[in-house]
Amino acid sequence: MDILHIGTRALRQPGRRLIASLLATALLMSGCSTPMDARKDASYQSHAHALDRPATRPVRSLSSFSDSLMCMDRLFRDAQIPTTLITSKQIPDFSGRVPVATKDMIITAISQMSRLSNAFRYVDFEVDIARQDTVQNLTTILLNNNQIRLQRPALYVSGAVAFVDQNVINNRFDVGTSASRLETGYSRDKSATIIGMELHLGDFRSRTLIPGLDSANEVIVGSGGQGLDLAGRIGDYGWQFNVGRDYTQGSGAAVRTLVELAMIELAGKWARVPYWQCLTLEQNHPDFQRQLRDWHDEGATAVQQALVMKSLRSGGYLTTETMKLPVNHPTVRAAIAKYQADQGMVVTGVVDFMTYERALRNYVTLGDKGQLLRVGWNTGNTEPAIPSVADGQVTAAPTGPALGAEADPLHLNLQIENLVADKTVFEQGTQIFLSATVSRASHLYCYMQASNGGMVRLLPNATNPSSLVSANQTVRIPDWMVPSPGFVLDAGQPGEEAVMCFATGEDVLPRLPENMQAPGLAVIAGMSGMDSVEAAFSQATEGGMPVAKQRMQWRVTPKRVVPVAAPAPAPASAAAAKR
The missing domain is CATH 2.60.40.2550 (Immunoglobulin-like)
Incomplete structure (x- = not known):
């Protein structure tokens, strides 16, 4: 403490005295003060239980081919495809750049194609010791003791993430200025990465890959960003400011899209059903969910809720009387929850974007030039839309089902x-x-x-x-x-x-x-x-x-009676011996 006192006396200017005081305070807190009492922070720490929870509701993982998988399920049901046992090899990624559970995505896709038809059942058996769990260990014990019988699958899925070509194209732009008291900088970059996947269907009995039952597809994921930097000086003080925004399209969602597309192709080719009919839906359009999100953000909350309620009325979830109730009424919330359950969504009972997207996807079509068009609705009101023309382009289509139409009959x-x-x-x-x-x-x-x-x-x-x-x-x-x-x-x-x-x-x-x-x-x-x-x-x-x-x-x-054959007559020598 004496050394600090001598140093402080040597400082003559007020700024230096302030710095010395702060330094003394820091030394006292670090070495001379008593330890902090954690009990005094108990009230502050008690907020962790609430703040540890996610801030947004979870949503079901829906891809561009979710409706296509349900379409395949109906095709298998109509074609009366018998139940087939299927399994899968591990789907490796030799690039090491896509750390996703590809095999589990295959299982989910197979399950979604078999909800109604029961066309496929997945045989879950793991031979890799490093991947075995409690269920697998118990299965092995029961198999060794002949207490369980494992059915042999007929088909298996083989393949891999074939390649990941990062930054196939990359565009960068940087510019800046410099002066005595002001410096500025602006940067922008964007790049694209290609992910390729190849899957095949094999005959499990012969461990041979069936010719023609293969799928090789690619998908592009992109990333981009913008940044702005400002720096300057005012007198003896300097200041600095920077802001940026970036996006990166996830590789997990991209791989799920490739897996679902591949399973639709493989299963459709194997079952010999017109699987291509399920791949021509508007929901497969790359910009489908983005466009729905834009339309969702354009309208007010009341308009969004009214559109969803009219769609539920068309589906038979709401009646004319319940349409007059507020959206938070228990009856309406129960109808929304029932619709969400039927659509395989996370049940919340509220009108969120996922419910909005699922309810209005039947009222979207493709125009003559491939653009997505709203059918029978717009963002300004909740009545059936009237086609408007701007710059010679039709922005809304008058054809197709109208929201609020008579409820679809129960089938x-x-x-x-x-x-x-x-x-x-x-x-x-x-x-x-x-x-x-x-x-x-x-x-x-x-x-x-x-x-x-x-x-x-x-x-x-x-x-x-x-x-x-x-x-x-x-x-x-x-x-x-x-x-x-x-x-x-x-x-x-x-x-x-x-x-x-x-x-x-x-x-x-x-x-x-x-x-x-x-x-x-x-x-x-x-x-x-x-x-x-x-x-x-x-x-x-x-x-x-x-x-x-x-x-x-x-x-x-009547049950058929199988005649029992009469015993053959004894040889003559044997009959004589008995006499």
């Missing part, structure tokens, strides 16, 4: 899933598998008519007590994917049997006759024949409630 798709050519005749004792799919979230009820006319409600039941199902979700009857399905559907006595399903917009079970409210999988007293059930549903759904129904019928034939 029900009931199918027999048995892999047989003739699905109208079954031998007695044969297990029968069905599936039902609804076009939008609704309540599903299924009944079976035995050959003697007795009626049983299959769904809902004690195992599946909820009647509410999501749109485009395949309901298996019975659920043959689980170890204990709850019931088994066998062809009974010879005669005519049938299954009929009803999809309704509301829960109508309380409106049905008392005998039809009995527990599921039990014979309904007083009901004989499907016509009586259909009449009860017609009465319960009066008043304009959305309803869809479908019946599947088959004939049960």
